[in-house]
Amino acid sequence: xxxxxxxxxxxxxxxxxxxxxxxxxxxxxxxxxxxxxxxxxxxxxxxxxxxxxxxxxxxxxxxxxxxxxxxxxxxxxxxxxxxxxxxxxxxxxxxxxxxxxxxxxxxxxxxxxxxxxxxxxxxxxxxxxxxxxxxxxxxxxxxxxxxxxxxxxxxxxxxxxxxxxxxxxxxxxxxxxxxxxxxxxxxxxxxxxxxxxxxxxxxxxxxxxxxxxxxxxxxxxxxxxxxxxxxxxxxxxxxxxxxxxxxxxxxxxxxxxxxxxxxxxxxxxxxxxxxxxxxx
Numbered sequence: 001x002x003x004x005x006x007x008x009x010x011x012x013x014x015x016x017x018x019x020x021x022x023x024x025x026x027x028x029x030x031x032x033x034x035x036x037x038x039x040x041x042x043x044x045x046x047x048x049x050x051x052x053x054x055x056x057x058x059x060x061x062x063x064x065x066x067x068x069x070x071x072x073x074x075x076x077x078x079x080x081x082x083x084x085x086x087x088x089x090x091x092x093x094x095x096x097x098x099x100x101x102x103x104x105x106x107x108x109x110x111x112x113x114x115x116x117x118x119x120x121x122x123x124x125x126x127x128x129x130x131x132x133x134x135x136x137x138x139x140x141x142x143x144x145x146x147x148x149x150x151x152x153x154x155x156x157x158x159x160x161x162x163x164x165x166x167x168x169x170x171x172x173x174x175x176x177x178x179x180x181x182x183x184x185x186x187x188x189x190x191x192x193x194x195x196x197x198x199x200x201x202x203x204x205x206x207x208x209x210x211x212x213x214x215x216x217x218x219x220x221x222x223x224x225x226x227x228x229x230x231x232x233x234x235x236x237x238x239x240x241x242x243x244x245x246x247x248x249x250x251x252x253x254x255x256x257x258x259x260x261x262x263x264x265x266x267x268x269x270x271x272x273x274x275x276x277x278x279x280x
Contacts, residue, residue: 028128029117032097039119040089046079047086050226051185052280057233058091066133066176067236069098069140070167072159072263073148075186076209079224080149084140084183085119087231098140099132101125105206129170141167143256150207153191157184157267165256172246172255177236180259182266185229188277190214227277230270234262 017023017033025031047053061067071084085098100116101124107113122128124141132139142148147160171178192209200208214221237258245251 028122030120031118035119043082043086047083051229053229055087055091055231060233060235063094066136067138068171069179070259071142071181071183073142073144076190080183080186096138099137100140126170130174133174133176146206156187159264162256162260165252168252168255169246171239172242175240175243177238179236180234180262182232182263184270185227188227189224230274232266
């Protein structure tokens with residue numbers, strides 16, 4: 001009974017602070033108290049019980065100072081980004097929040113935009129990334145963008161192009177380490193069998209997926225399949241010695257290619273560890 005009394009007391013205290021406005025947000029709109037009290041507990045149910053996530057190499061994420069966490073992107077809906085934040089929050093020995101860089105589309109949607117800001121996300125642009133890393137934050141980026149999360153199931157775990165390497169330039173300018181991360185599991189939650197491009201253009205979205213359950217089952221088709229997830233943080237790539245080359249296209253391209261190759265090789269290694277996509 002004492003445990004429940006403590007939970008009720010903490011809940012009432014939280015509500016009083018929220019109603020009184022006695023909480024802090026940063027210049028990007030990040031609300032750490034709301035994130036820890038509301039968002040992460042909900043995501044943890046998916047992370048722990050539904051996806052049965054295993055995490056490797058968490059010691060490769062710096063305990064202090066800025067850093068750029070670069071991951072592969074997949075899954076039709078960007079749940080991989082949310083599971084990555086949960087893995088970092090739950091497994092890292094120091095309380096560190098991952099500040100995600102999101103696509104413009106996210107911040108054009110009224111409710112989603114507000115939630116994303118509260119959870120610590122910001123627009124995927126170099127100035128914001130550099131400000132966050134310079135202030136000692138961990139920034140998460142997915143260079144494949146919509147090409148990654150919107151690819152068909154037949155192309156699963158094959159990395160798409162990383163663009164022009166803007167994320168590398170941001171890391172070089174701030175001298176922060178780049179931590180590649182490989183995520184296995186997201187490809188199976190909503191396997192894309194086809195993309196209805198005319199309908200996507202009509203709705204103003206990058207793609208309209210057809211999966212084994214959507215749109216055939218209506219709202220039930222939005223429930224992700226319970227695939228087994230594995231997340232591995234690779235050894236960090238230092239950049240402090242390369243700050244003067246932030247505008248050198250060859251250095252940027254080579255470093256971006258190194259990050260991409262590291263993630264691809266790690267994906268193949270994780271897939272060998274996880275022979276059954278829906279096993280324990």
